[in-house]
Amino acid sequence: MNKTVLRGLLAALVIAAIAVAVSFRDQLNAEALEQWVASAGLAGPLLFMLIYAIGTVLFLPGSVLTLTGGAIFGPVWGTLYNLTGATLGATLAFLIARHLAAEWVERKSGGRLKQIKNGVESEGWRFVAFVRLVPLFPFNVLNYALGLTRIRLSHYLIASYLCMLPGALAYTYLGYAGREAVAGGEGAIQKGLLALALLATVAFLPRLISRMRQGPMIDASALKTQLDRDESPLVLDVRSVEEYRGEPGHIQGALNIPLPELAQRLDELEGARERPVAIVCHTDVCSHKAALLLARHGFADLYVVRGGMTAWNEQHLPVER
Numbered sequence: 653m654n655k656t657v658l659r660g661l662l663a664a665l666v667i668a669a670i671a672v673a674v675s676f677r678d679q680l681n682a683e684a685l686e687q688w689v690a691s692a693g694l695a696g697p698l699l700f701m702l703i704y705a706i707g708t709v710l711f712l713p714g715s716v717l718t719l720t721g722g723a724i725f726g727p728v729w730g731t732l733y734n735l736t737g738a739t740l741g742a743t744l745a746f747l748i749a750r751h752l753a754a755e756w757v758e759r760k761s762g763g764r765l766k767q768i769k770n771g772v773e774s775e776g777w778r779f780v781a782f783v784r785l786v787p788l789f790p791f792n793v794l795n796y797a798l799g800l801t802r803i804r805l806s807h808y809l810i811a812s813y814l815c816m817l818p819g820a821l822a823y824t825y826l827g828y829a830g831r832e833a834v835a836g837g838e839g840a841i842q843k844g845l846l847a848l849a850l851l852a853t854v855a856f857l858p859r860l861i862s863r864m865r866q867g868p869m870i871d872a873s874a875l876k877t878q879l880d881r882d883e884s885p886l887v888l889d890v891r892s893v894e895e896y897r898g899e900p901g902h903i904q905g906a907l908n909i910p911l912p913e914l915a916q917r918l919d920e921l922e923g924a925r926e927r928p929v930a931i932v933c934h935t936d937v938c939s940h941k942a943a944l945l946l947a948r949h950g951f952a953d954l955y956v957v958r959g960g961m962t963a964w965n966e967q968h969l970p971v972e973r
Contacts, residue, residue: 663752666709673710680712682720689724697725701737708741709748711792718820722827730828735820739813742795746808749799772798772948777807779948784815870955872964875930879905885928888921890914890942891961895934900961901971903932911938918949925951932957932964 685703689696704717721734772779780803783794798808878885887906889896896908909917911933921929929951931939939956946954957964965971 659752666748666752670710673707673712677712680707680716682716682723685717685720686724697729697733700724701733701740704734704737705741705744708738708792708795709744714738714791715823718823719827719830722824722829723831727821727825727828730824731817731821734824735813735816738791738816738820739809742791742812743805743809745792745795746799746805749796750805754800754802772801772803776803777811779803780808780811781815784812785818868955869936869958870930871958872967872969875903875955875957876969878930879903885930885955886921886924888929888931888942889961890931890933890938897973899973900934900965901973902961903964904970904972906932911942914942914945918946921946921951926953928953928955930955930957933960935960935962 685700688703689700692699700721704714704721706712707717708714717737718734721737722730724730725733780798783789789797875885875887879887887903889902889906889908890911891902891908892910893908896902896906902908907920909920929946931942931946931954933939933942936956936958939960943954943956959966961971
């Protein structure tokens with residue numbers, strides 16, 4: 653049996669296991685989990701982490717597992733067991749995808765898909781950290797998808813474990829607080845309020861991380877001062893050619909690469925990797941998108957011009973047309 657056939661059979665087996673698990677997912681509930689863990693005695697934590705890991709691979713609902721972990725083991729040990737089980741499962745899914753399908757995807761990917769894949773790989777652990785802190789995609793799907801890239805396993809494992817901690821802590825504590833409230837434990841109201849505060853903090857993370865990833869900003873007047881002092885920042889204008897040449901004008905010496913073309917024309921910026929790059933657009937919305945794209949491709953010293961050419965013109969700074 654050749655390698656391709658074997659991989660195909662293993663992939664079919666994994667898909668079948670997922671289908672069976674999903675069809676019986678309603679039978680996975682807190683009561684059943686608690687009974688299994690209790691029956692295992694001292695090995696209960698190990699059994700729970702094993703169930704969590706397998707559940708992650710088979711697309712079982714992580715919320716049920718996490719809340720149950722908090723209810724059974726409390727906020728401290730529950731967070732540890734939940735986080736460890738989730739990370740083990742995420743790593744197993746990552747390895748399954750890498751060994752069964754990564755080579756095929758590498759051969760077949762092209763065009764826009766290849767650009768996305770290259771962008772993810774160039775950012776490496778930073779991309780993993782971002783998607784763990786800001787859950788843009790379903791957790792179980794993301795584990796397999798990242799396995800199809802060339803992100804290093806060690807980077808994936810460490811970034812996943814550390815950056816899933818805030819969410820694991822919040823939902824574990826919520827499970828613990830819910831158990832205390834049902835049991836009428838002392839301080840149930842305070843624990844419930846703390847759980848809500850933790851959830852609110854986790855919910856705010858996407859906005860905070862997005863702001864951090866946008867990079868620093870620079871005012872139009874401050875950029876003009878730098879240019880006058882010949883401090884050699886590269887001004888990258890990502891507006892369309894018509895806007896660049898039209899009535900609003902452009903900053904003297906600016907390089908015009910429209911945002912839709914930026915990914916395909918990165919070679920024109922190779923000489924600017926060691927220079928500050930000030931990104932300007934009509935306002936600063938598209939400039940942030942350009943900054944994120946450049947950051948994924950290794951550009952570090954990036955600045956977004958606050959307000960873009962609108963602010964530049966409002967301050968009556970000189971332009972070329």
